[in-house]
Amino acid sequence: MTRTRLTYAHRPARELLRIAAAEAGAWFLGRISGVFALGSMAHGGFAPEVSDVDIALVFDEIPADAAERVTALAEHVRALVPAEARPLADRLSVFWSDWPHLCRGEGAGRLPAVDRADFLEHGVLLTGHDLRHLCPRPDDGELVVESAHFAARKFGAEPYLALLRSPRRLLAAGAREATRAVLVP
Structure with a gap:
C-alpha cells in the first residue's frame, strides 16, 4: 500500500523536500510530471543523524x-x-526517471531496480501526477542481479574492506558510515 502523505514530522527534512520539489518544478518548467519522497x-x-x-x-x-x-x-x-x-542537505539524494520507462518496467535515468521498487511501493507524491498504478514492480531476478552487482562494487573495493576490518576506523568515520556498513549487506 502506498502512502499519500508524509507522516514523519522531522521539520528540517520535510523543509528540504519542499524546497527540492519547488525548485525542481522551476528548473524543469513543466517537464516534470511528479515529485515523490522516497x-x-x-x-x-528516518534518522536525522x-x-x-x-x-x-x-x-x-x-x-x-x-x-x-x-x-x-x-x-x-x-x-x-x-x-x-544544512546537515541534511549534504545527504539529499535525487533520483529520476520518466513515466514511459517506468510503465514499461525499464530502468532509465537514476532509479535502479531496488529504488524503483521502493518508489512504486512506498513513494509519497509531493507534487504532480501519480501514475505508479500503471507501472510493474521490478521482478525478483532483476533485484537480485542488481544487488549482486552493487555488492561486488562495494565490497570489491579494498579501501572499503580495510575500513570494515578496522572497527576503530569505522567508528571514527562517524555514525552514518557505521550504520551504512551494518545496513548495506
Whole structure:
C-alpha cells in the first residue's frame, strides 16, 4: 500500500523536500510530471543523524541533459536550505526517471531496480501526477542481479574492506558510515 502523505514530522527534512520539489518544478518548467519522497522519509524510520533525504523526479520524457541538470539542481537546493537543514542537505539524494520507462518496467535515468521498487511501493507524491498504478514492480531476478552487482562494487573495493576490518576506523568515520556498513549487506 502506498502512502499519500508524509507522516514523519522531522521539520528540517520535510523543509528540504519542499524546497527540492519547488525548485525542481522551476528548473524543469513543466517537464516534470511528479515529485515523490522516497526511502525512510516515505516509509518511516528516518534518522536525522544518518538517513539520506531521497526524492524522485519523474519526467514526462527524460531530457537529454537530465543528468547534468539534476546534479546542478541538487547543488542549488543544498545552497538554499535554512541553517537548521544544512546537515541534511549534504545527504539529499535525487533520483529520476520518466513515466514511459517506468510503465514499461525499464530502468532509465537514476532509479535502479531496488529504488524503483521502493518508489512504486512506498513513494509519497509531493507534487504532480501519480501514475505508479500503471507501472510493474521490478521482478525478483532483476533485484537480485542488481544487488549482486552493487555488492561486488562495494565490497570489491579494498579501501572499503580495510575500513570494515578496522572497527576503530569505522567508528571514527562517524555514525552514518557505521550504520551504512551494518545496513548495506
